[in-house]
Amino acid sequence: xxxYLTRWLAAATLALTGLTFPxxxxxxxxxxxxxxxxxxxxxxxxxxxxxxxxxxxxxxxHCNVLNPSLTRWAAKLPAxxxxxxxxxxxxxFYQLMAKLFYTLDALGELPRLDTAAFAAxxxxxxxxxxxxxxxxxAVAQGIEAKKFSVAFNSFGVTGDTKRAEQLTKNGKIQGVPxxxxxxxxxxxxxxIKSPDELLILADKVIAKARYERSQK
Numbered sequence: 001x002x003x004y005l006t007r008w009l010a011a012a013t014l015a016l017t018g019l020t021f022p023x024x025x026x027x028x029x030x031x032x033x034x035x036x037x038x039x040x041x042x043x044x045x046x047x048x049x050x051x052x053x054x055x056x057x058x059x060x061x062h063c064n065v066l067n068p069s070l071t072r073w074a075a076k077l078p079a080x081x082x083x084x085x086x087x088x089x090x091x092x093f094y095q096l097m098a099k100l101f102y103t104l105d106a107l108g109e110l111p112r113l114d115t116a117a118f119a120a121x122x123x124x125x126x127x128x129x130x131x132x133x134x135x136x137x138a139v140a141q142g143i144e145a146k147k148f149s150v151a152f153n154s155f156g157v158t159g160d161t162k163r164a165e166q167l168t169k170n171g172k173i174q175g176v177p178x179x180x181x182x183x184x185x186x187x188x189x190x191x192i193k194s195p196d197e198l199l200i201l202a203d204k205v206i207a208k209a210r211y212e213r214s215q216k
Contacts, residue, residue: 028204035185035205042170042183049082050209052202055168055178057088058097063177064122067115069195070177073202081206088176089165093129100134102160103152113141182209 029035044051054070056063074083087098100117104110120126120137128134131152138148151157171180179187179198185205192198 029208033188033190034201035181035187038171038180038184038186042167042180044082044183045084046082049080050182050206050213051180052077052081052083052182052206053167053171053180054083054085055088055171055173055180056085056176057090057094058100058117058121059094060176061122064118066177066195066198067118069199071115073199077206080210086164086167087161088168088173089161090176095161095165096128096130096134098161098164099152099157100128102157102164103138103148105160106151106154106157107143107147109141109143113138116141181205182213185209 031037052074054074056067058064077083085101087094087101089095089098097117101110104113104117121128126133126137128137131149135145135148135152139145171178171183171186173180173186179202181187181202185208187198187202187205189198189201192201
């Protein structure tokens with residue numbers, strides 16, 4: 001009887017711990033240190049899921065450092081989370097990189113060449129400063145020149161780039177990489193010292209958003 005009672009109490013304690021953990025996790029987060037509110041909150045692509053957006057640029061050295069960890073992290077996100085990336089256009093160079101991102105996406109080459117685009121700039125030191133140099137890089141990766149040029153200058157890629165600019169403006173994104181959760185929380189992490197720590201913090205903010213959704 002004692003053994004059974006002990007096991008029952010242990011199971012009950014574990015269940016209660018699971019119920020209270022989301023509240024404890026929220027209390028551990030500090031507004032202004034771990035996250036900031038985006039007001040007004042931005043609409044996400046799928047209201048049924050917790051939207052997580054990374055604002056980034058191929059030109060950003062910090063985005064380059066984060067990218068390997070972020071790629072692994074994004075691949076393991078729970079089913080109730082929807083992840084996407086938005087390239088920023090803070091400068092003409094960043095705008096070119098945004099067009100490169102959407103061009104690769106339009107051509108179905110993003111999975112193959114996303115990491116290569118970072119490496120071209122930050123490891124190989126290539127000067128991808130205009131359409132000509134970007135196209136030359138793409139051709140070296142096995143993409144036909146005319147096919148790349150048509151996509152790069154297409155209405156779809158131009159429209160995607162403009163929409164990305166508007167999303168960046170609406171979200172009040174001032175620097176990259178930036179991770180936004182549920183259109184409401186910009187992950188800050190003032191005490192963060194590594195990409196993995198930033199993503200652990202993002203997980204906590206996602207848990208906060210999930211708990212708040214469950215209370216509605």
